[in-house]
Each structure stands twice: as C-alpha cells, then as structure tokens.
Amino acid sequence: MRALLSVTDKSGIVEFARGLEGLGFELISTGGTANVLREAGMIVYDVSQVTGFPEMMDGRLKTLHPFVHGGLLGDRREEKHRRAMADAGIEAIHVLCVNLYAFEKTVTNPHTFEEAIEAIDIGGPAMIRAAAKNHPNVYVIVDPADYPLVISDLQSPVDGFKRKLAAKAFRHTAFYDSMIARYMTEASGEDELTPTLTLGYRRTIAFRYGENPHQSGALYQDPLAEPGIAQAVQLWGKDLSYNNLNDADGAWELVADLPEGSCAIIKHGNPCGAAHGSTMAESYALARQSDPISAFGGIAAFHGRIEAETAMAMTEKGNFLEVVIGTGFSDEALDTFKNRSGWGQDVRLLQAPLPPRKSTLSLKSIRGGAIIQGSDEDSSSEWKVVTDNAPTREQMESLEFQWAVIPHVKSNAIVVGTSNRLLGVGAGQMNRVQSVRLALEQAGDEAKGACLASDAFFPFPDSVETAAKSGIAAIVQPGGSKKDGDVIAKANELGIAMVFTGVRHFRH
Secondary structure, three states: OOEEEEEEOOOOOHHHHHHHOOOOOOEEHHHHHHHHHHHHHOEEHHHHHHHOOOOOOOEEOOOOOOOHHHHOOOOOOOOOHHHHHHHOOOOOOOOOEOOOOOOOOOOOOOOOOOHHOOOOOOOOHHHHHHHHHHHOOEEEEOOOHHHHHHHHHHHOOOOOOOHHHHHHHHHHHHHHHHHHHHHHHHHOOOOOOOOOOOOEEEEEOOOOOOOOOOOOOOOOOOOOOOOOOOOOOEEEEEOOOOHHHHHHHHHHHHHOOOOOOOEEEOOOOEEEEEEEEOOOHHHHHHHHHHHHHHOOOEEEOOEEEOOHHHHHHHHOOOOOOEEEEEEEEEEHHHHHOOOOOOOOOEEEEOOOOOOOOOEEEEEEEEEEEEEEEOOOOOOOOOEEEEOOOOOOHHHHHHHHHHHHHHHHHOOOOOEEOOOOEEEEOOOOOHHHHHHHHHHHHHHHHHHHEEEEEEOOOOOOHHHHHHHHHHOOOEEEEEOOOOHHHHHHHHHHHHOOOOEEEEOOOOOO
C-alpha cells in the first residue's frame, strides 16, 4: 500500500507517517516533507522516483503525472480501471496527505504580486480533488487534526468516514481558491461585484445557539477582510453569543465613527446612547443617561483604551453590561471588572481594532441567496443650507454628531441630540413621523434647543411641525423629496434651520 505525503504545515506529520509505516505503508513524498521524514529515520521515496521525472520549474511541476493521478483516480472496484492501471504500470495510492502552499499567509503580510503568484498551489489542489473524487478507495487528509482518526480508521474502518474526509477536502480547496480569486480580482482592478462571487470564511466560534434557542449559529472570519469585531480578542467573561456579537458589531461600527474618547451603547441592534465627554468615564455616564433602562444589559463600546476610572463608572451599583469593547484595557480596568460583585464573571471584555473607514462588502442573506452591497461609508456628502436661517456653529456641530449616529440606526431612523450627546432615538418605524415622535419623547425636555437628524428625506412637512413643537432648533436630512419645497417652507415658517446632505442612510 502507498501513501503520498506533501505538506506545508509539518505539524504532526512525523507521528502520522510513523503510524502509516507501522501499518505497512510505503511512503512517497516531495521536497521538504521528504527531508523531515528522512531526518526522523523513515524510508521515503521521492515523487520523482515514482514518475520518472525530476521536479522542475522551481517546483511548479512535480506531481502532475499519470503515475500520481492514475494512482489517486483509479477506482479499484472496477475491473477495467484495475486493468488499465496494470497495463500502464500505475500503482494505487491509498492515502493522500496534502496541505497547500501558504497563499493566505503570503497575501496577508507584506509581499509582491510575483510572490503571491508563486504561493498559488497547483499540484496540491489537483491531487486533493482527485483523491476526494475517488474517496471510496483513497483516504484524503488536509487537516493534521485528522491524522489519529485516519490511523484508527485504517485499523477499524467506520462507514462514511472517508466521505467526511472528502467533503472536508473539497471545502479546503474551495476556500483556498476563493482567496486566490478575490486577490486576483482586486489586483486586476475589477469591481468586487463580479458575475460570480467567491467568498471564503473560517469558523472561529461555534455558538450554543443563534439568534433564538432553536437556531444554530457560529462566527466565521474572513481572512482577507479589513479587521473589525470579528477579529476582536476576548480578554474576559463567559462565551459570546450570536446576539452579543451582532450588537457588538453595531456598537463598534458606531463608536468608530465618533471622536476618540466617545462611548456608544447598543441594545437590540440600535443605539440607546452615544456621547463624547471630557473623559471616557464621562462619555459613558452621558451615553447611559440618554436611556438608562435600555442601557441595562446593553453593549458599550469605547473609541480608545479603557482605564480604571472608566471601568469603575461602568461597574457602579445598578449597572449591568453584557459586553464592553475597547481598543485596549489597563490591568487595573481588567481587575475592576473581574472583581465586580454580582456580574463580574458574566461581562465579556473585547479588545478590538478600530475598523478602517473604507467600503467593504456587506452581505445579507435572503432565502435562496444573498443581497450584497458596499458598506455605508459617507464620503461624498456635501452639505447645503436650504433655509433662510443657517445653523449656528454649535448647531452645526450638533448636526454633525447626530449625522454620524444616524447610519447606525434602523430605518426609518430619527435621532435627536447635541454636539456631544445622543438624547433620543426613533428606530424601525413604518412611518417617519412616528420615529420623530419616539425620538422626541425619549429626549424629553432636553429636546428644546437640540438638533435632529433623519436618515432619509421628509415626505411631508408634518415631521418638521412635530419637531418644532418640542423646540428642535436645526435639522439635517438628505433631501430629495417631491415635497422638499413644502418642507423647507415649513422650516422657515417655524424658524428651524435645515441642512441637506444629498446622502441617504437607510439601514434595514
């Protein structure tokens, strides 16, 4: 019996090869793998001894040969295959152990395009796919974790085991090819939304359940994506859930759009607080003040490193947070959370890199497929004062702060606040004026003199009338309604300054 071993990841390969040797296998290998096995005292035949051809073209050509692929593809259950192999002098290969050139490692580190090209494995995927197709006759192994399972199955076969290995092998090559396809697409300057789209993800967390207990769920990382909450490191706390990470992503994306030192609190996918104080502890206190009831059990994200003072503000009596996120935590802050009586063991602490503010693909699954778009990055906004009264400098700063919040609120979205605080949120309503009412109700008396932002245009002047009754001083909205003239006229009549941005921020 023959086993062909050719791996980039050498972990566990010596022990695996010894196990095969002990079961009477003849070992065939290539390059570095052969050297490692020989240094361990094993008898190994080079692939070139099997094919009769030396490795050439800087290793590009070594396994693409009928004596290799015939040995992998020959279905020994079929007499005509056995006869063809015998006539051609092809010996069967019973075990194939291959993992591929480190393309992912190459392209996620400093590299040249030429180095990326040389990191594309050709022979490896071809052998893996051949062996996986012929899995009733061949064990195909791409994961070192499967080495002991293969040795066990060789001694006592389990029905269906080879098929599982084959399925993993096809996932392995598909994932590998997806990275190459994406890299080459970007390098060629093509639009990301090509006629066929290949995306590869790697599972990093298996959740106990998904959004609800009857649903399954997991976290997958995109190895070629810019970093975000998926790359966060958990420093403390119990296991993360689907809902934790969904809200953590919303909080992290929002706080990244706010000034350094800001805090954002998310509950069920929407902001219930956001603020920028003189310290991060004050930022948290101001953010929580917007809606203390909703903030309880929420997720707090900070644009910066969390120190002891900030941690103490979050662990005061009456507070509880599911997740706290920062770019870092001091040792004193960590100790403060860990020692918090009652919920210190439950809070999850995440250290995360701030996401770069550039567009990336945004995916939403629908039954039977997905709808895909670029992420909502407001880089083309040109603000225009459309009312007789222009916003004051302070009002303009308030409008800018609220406009940074609005893309992170579910549509129809309305937010009310000042130059450093979110006071009220109206989210997810079927009509815009109802969102206005909810935001103003939450802001209460503080709405007087505050500013309001809307994610889309006002279809009628009624929202402006409602805002004026609560004392709103200025409004920012995209504009673009057929009734813009009526809306502007109503703002002028009521003495409200209004700015159009020309950019809509729907978030459904």
